Amino acid sequence: MLTVKTGKLKMTGAKAWSRALWLCILAAPIAVAELRIEISQGIDQAVPIAVVPFAWEGSGAAPFDVAGLVSSDLARSGRFRPLAPESMLAQPTRGRDVDFGDWRIMGVEVVIVGRLIATAPDSYTIQFQVFDVFRGEQLLGYRQPATRAQLRGASHLVADMIYQELTGVPGIFSTRIAYITVNGQPPRQTNRLVVADADGANARTLVESDEPLMSPAWSPDGRKIAYVSFEHKHASIYVQTLRSGTRQRVSSRPGVNGAPAWSPDGRFLALTLSKADGNLDIYTLNLSNQVLKRLTEGASIDTEPDWSNDGKHIYFTSDRAGRPQVYRLPATGGRAERVSFEGPYNARPRISPDGEAIAVVHNDRGNYRIAVVDPEHGYTQVLTEGALDESPSFAPNGETLIYATRHGERGVLATVTTDGRIHQRISSVDGDVREPAWSPYRRH
Amino acid sequence: MVGTKIVGIAALLIILAGCGGTAGTAVGDGPGAAPGVAGGASASGLDDGGFAAGGAFEEDYGQTAGGAALDNRVIYFGYDDADVDAASLEMLEAHGAYLAENVGTAVRLEGHADERGSREYNIGLGERRVQAVRQILLLQGVTGTQISSVSYGEERPAVLGSDEEAWSLNRRVELIYAD
Numbered sequence: 014m015l016t017v018k019t020g021k022l023k024m025t026g027a028k029a030w031s032r033a034l035w036l037c038i039l040a041a042p043i044a045v046a047e048l049r050i051e052i053s054q055g056i057d058q059a060v061p062i063a064v065v066p067f068a069w070e071g072s073g074a075a076p077f078d079v080a081g082l083v084s085s086d087l088a089r090s091g092r093f094r095p096l097a098p099e100s101m102l103a104q105p106t107r108g109r110d111v112d113f114g115d116w117r118i119m120g121v122e123v124v125i126v127g128r129l130i131a132t133a134p135d136s137y138t139i140q141f142q143v144f145d146v147f148r149g150e151q152l153l154g155y156r157q158p159a160t161r162a163q164l165r166g167a168s169h170l171v172a173d174m175i176y177q178e179l180t181g182v183p184g185i186f187s188t189r190i191a192y193i194t195v196n197g198q199p200p201r202q203t204n205r206l207v208v209a210d211a212d213g214a215n216a217r218t219l220v221e222s223d224e225p226l227m228s229p230a231w232s233p234d235g236r237k238i239a240y241v242s243f244e245h246k247h248a249s250i251y252v253q254t255l256r257s258g259t260r261q262r263v264s265s266r267p268g269v270n271g272a273p274a275w276s277p278d279g280r281f282l283a284l285t286l287s288k289a290d291g292n293l294d295i296y297t298l299n300l301s302n303q304v305l306k307r308l309t310e311g312a313s314i315d316t317e318p319d320w321s322n323d324g325k326h327i328y329f330t331s332d333r334a335g336r337p338q339v340y341r342l343p344a345t346g347g348r349a350e351r352v353s354f355e356g357p358y359n360a361r362p363r364i365s366p367d368g369e370a371i372a373v374v375h376n377d378r379g380n381y382r383i384a385v386v387d388p389e390h391g392y393t394q395v396l397t398e399g400a401l402d403e404s405p406s407f408a409p410n411g412e413t414l415i416y417a418t419r420h421g422e423r424g425v426l427a428t429v430t431t432d433g434r435i436h437q438r439i440s441s442v443d444g445d446v447r448e449p450a451w452s453p454y455r456r457h
Numbered sequence: 458m459v460g461t462k463i464v465g466i467a468a469l470l471i472i473l474a475g476c477g478g479t480a481g482t483a484v485g486d487g488p489g490a491a492p493g494v495a496g497g498a499s500a501s502g503l504d505d506g507g508f509a510a511g512g513a514f515e516e517d518y519g520q521t522a523g524g525a526a527l528d529n530r531v532i533y534f535g536y537d538d539a540d541v542d543a544a545s546l547e548m549l550e551a552h553g554a555y556l557a558e559n560v561g562t563a564v565r566l567e568g569h570a571d572e573r574g575s576r577e578y579n580i581g582l583g584e585r586r587v588q589a590v591r592q593i594l595l596l597q598g599v600t601g602t603q604i605s606s607v608s609y610g611e612e613r614p615a616v617l618g619s620d621e622e623a624w625s626l627n628r629r630v631e632l633i634y635a636d
Contacts, residue, residue, distance in 0.1 A: 120514060161533065174462075197615060224611065225609065225612035227576060227577070227580075227610075227612065228576070228577060242518070243607070243609070243612070247607050248580070248607065248608075252634075268584065268608075269580055269581070269584050269608055270575040271577050271580050272580075285577065285580075285581075287584050290588075291584055291585070291587065291588035291591070292588075293580075293581045293584060293585075314578060314581030314582070314584075314585065316577045316578055316580070316581050317575060317577045317578060329577065330577075330578050332581075334538070334579075337575075337578055339573070358574060360574060360575040360578045361575035361576075361578065374574060374575045376574075381573055381574055399621065400619070401572060401573065403574070403575050403576065404575070404576065419619070422617070422619075447576075448576065
């Protein structure tokens with residue numbers, strides 16, 4: 014199910030070709046500074062809930078605060094307002110001990126109670142129940158097994174299940190986020206590709222280089238990340254397996270090698286090449302036989318491909334009409350049709366999981382902001398308020414977008430729900446954070 | 458850009474002046490050229506075999522003008538475009554002539570964009586600027602194998618900041634000669 018890496022640090026250093034450069038590919042990634050996520054704008058109607066501290070049935074101290082993590086996950090969503098444990102009139106840990114009258118007095122609408130049980134050496138069960146206070150009935154009861162190392166991940170899964178029960182939408186607390194961090198200035202600059210849990214915890218560096226890293230893209234199974242590295246002082250695309258840290262250079266042709274995007278079946282990468290003529294075009298690369306197929310032609314900049322969810326179309330940015338706009342063409346090649354029409358600049362399309370919205374970087378009266386475009390009608394809705402917002406990426410449940418923005422001079426991440434109502438700011442300790450990519454759901 | 462050029466020429470003048478006080482006065486508009494001044498002791502030395510030195514200076518000066526153009530190694534661009542303006546074209550032609558004459562010399566073109574907009578599109582803008590510069594060099598007779606290039610997009614700004622001035626300094630192609 015969930016795996017938390019505990020292996021020894023293994024660094025595959027740069028080879029002879031890069032005396033002046035350094036690069037680390039981290040097989041068992043090292044911990045780096047974590048991100049801190051806070052709600053900067055929520056909704057007034059956040060549902061009052063109570064996640065009662067779980068009982069611990071085992072010897073010694075409880076190995077993990079399951080209720081604390083579930084409570085902070087649900088709070089971070091912006092849709093729930095958990096009651097502080099010290100304000101609770103009682104702290105039941107079994108359904109039969111819940112007095113609905115107590116919770117009604119407190120104005121709590123949903124109560125979650127549970128227990129963490131040691132079942133064998135390094136074997137635990139998280140048992141929990143969710144109650145509708147006003148109806149006085151159980152909505153959900155579940156037992157989730159976990160090893161000690163899996164307790165954090167399993168607690169996120171519990172939060173996912175509760176979120177889905179209460180909202181009808183799958184939770185994303187057990188997903189992850191990849192992003193790029195940059196510290197310092199060239200020639201002494203540290204660029205990192207980092208993967209962290211969706212709550213910012215467990216941040217681990219996958220690659221470290223003194224040259225730029227760009228455009229991380231998750232494989233559909235969540236096991237690999239494609240990215241662009243300038244480690245040879247030239248752009249190349251790599252595919253790196255998260256668990257082993259091994260990687261493969263899949264494209265290092267003359268000129269631009271950029272913007273990798275996985276097909277939904279994981280067999281192809283769409284990418285951007287300029288080759289010798291310097292003209293950026295979209296290609297697909299068959300990862301099993303390396304066959305390259307060119308999809309666009311002409312002097313325009315064609316880049317930033319993304320696949321439709323059925324794999325039949327590729328959306329991309331093109332300035333063929335003068336300024337960058339979003340277009341779509343069949344993934345097997347063919348005529349491109351324009352998709353975005355509002356405003357002078359719509360770039361870097363990302364298709365929502367339900368296919369009904371395209372997130373873009375949109376020039377809104379001189380400010381670069383995240384917007385969603387309706388692919389059928391071209392209608393555009395601006396979601397953010399920054400001046401230099403970029404790199405939108407959908408959460409796999411389609412409810413939220415993560416993107417890069419500025420806080421003062423620094424690059425930071427932020428999220429916004431696709432209805433524009435809930436905003437989160439994600440702060441980091443130092444340096445710039447950019448190019449977030451939300452993982453798919455974990456496969457269990 | 459202009460400032461760099463002036464500084465470059467001035468620096469060369471100082472160096473040449475240092476090579477022989479004679480040359481400096483030969484230019485004729487320094488106070489040392491005025492007869493009867495106390496410092497004229499050196500001026501008189503100048504009149505003897507000084508003329509040959511003065512001639513050499515003239516030639517050096519001619520090379521210096523070209524050298525200053527070659528010292529200028531950054532071409533700047535407008536927002537979302539890759540047009541090379543007349544001044545930059547002149548500068549690139551000097552580089553092109555130099556490279557065409559020195560076929561063993563290699564140059565690397567690094568293309569850049571300002572921070573606005575999406576990153577991979579900006580890689581495209583940097584590449585388009587690189588190609589514009591490359592074409593000019595090729596027209597000057599530079600061979601393709603002398604030129605390598607990369608587009609860094611917005612990843613390697615020359616100047617930090619989020620205003621028009623910083624952006625205009627970051628939309629650029631840098632010519633980097635191999636050592």
